[in-house]
Amino acid sequence: MIEGSVDGILSAARARLGDAPRERLGELQEGRRLLGIPRATRIAPRGTAWHLGALLLTDDGVLATGDIVRSRAEVRRGFAAESQRRRAELSAAAARGGVPEGETVHIEWHPIDLASVDAGSTPLAVRGGEALVRWSAAGGYMPLTRYLDERIDLLRHPPERA
Template identity: 65%
Template sequence: MSAVDELLAGARARLAGVPREGLGELLPPRRLLGIRRSPRIVRQGDAWHLGTLLLTDDELLATGDILRARAEVRRGFTAESQRRRAELAAAARRGGFAEGETVHIGWRRLDLDAIGRGAASDPVRIAGGEPQVRWSAKGGWVPLARYLEERVDLLLNPPGGAT
């Protein structure tokens, strides 16, 4: 078992019983009897959200986009990006996510075997024999052990008003 595997196993043990967030996959629209149906986001599992990482029972994922499932409503938008996010939220609702449920899309699997051999699988790498994580796209590298400790503590003891 590699150092990364040990850190992840420890985090999973501490997080047992803590609610998870949904993982979704956007399915393209399909036709039914010649009528084009709306796209939907279907559930692909669930994970604990640890900042730039998503932790499942057996995998480590890099976070993509995060949204909340919402019923589709007609409204005006001042920006095309707002319209796109509303469309994705409605697609998640159509795909079976509950109203207001947090959904992660665009996530990607990290290669834990490669990381264990010393190769990077962004945002995780081994440097100087120590697992590290890049906490943001432009941020620096921090020790994975410290990062997981802080993120797990935040899930176990959310700051006032965060729940």
């Protein structure tokens, strides 16, 4: 019963999204060796989804958002932090995977099984029969319908210069 209500809420959101812009999904693939020479890591395409904050909504499922990377050509440069180096490597991997420069791609996302939604393991939870979403790791829960209303409005009408 509860799974059905969450699924119904998500189906209604899909209908409202219609032709709203989608973002790419990708999967990080470590480079294999070809004739003993290591190949570079790349991000392989895995479809598209509507990015709704902590959730990625696909035509037939819902995913928990992971990392978001903007595709950029690989260039040599110095980095002050290892995290900057890793982000640049991921951006270059997106370009090698065919993501046009400047576009975003979502990686390290996780499918959410609506049949086993519980607090703590996904951004979605059901408490007292109400579907809730946790919009950040440190944030609290809010009603899923209200969250989706806000996110769909932002996606359809982004703030100026966003």
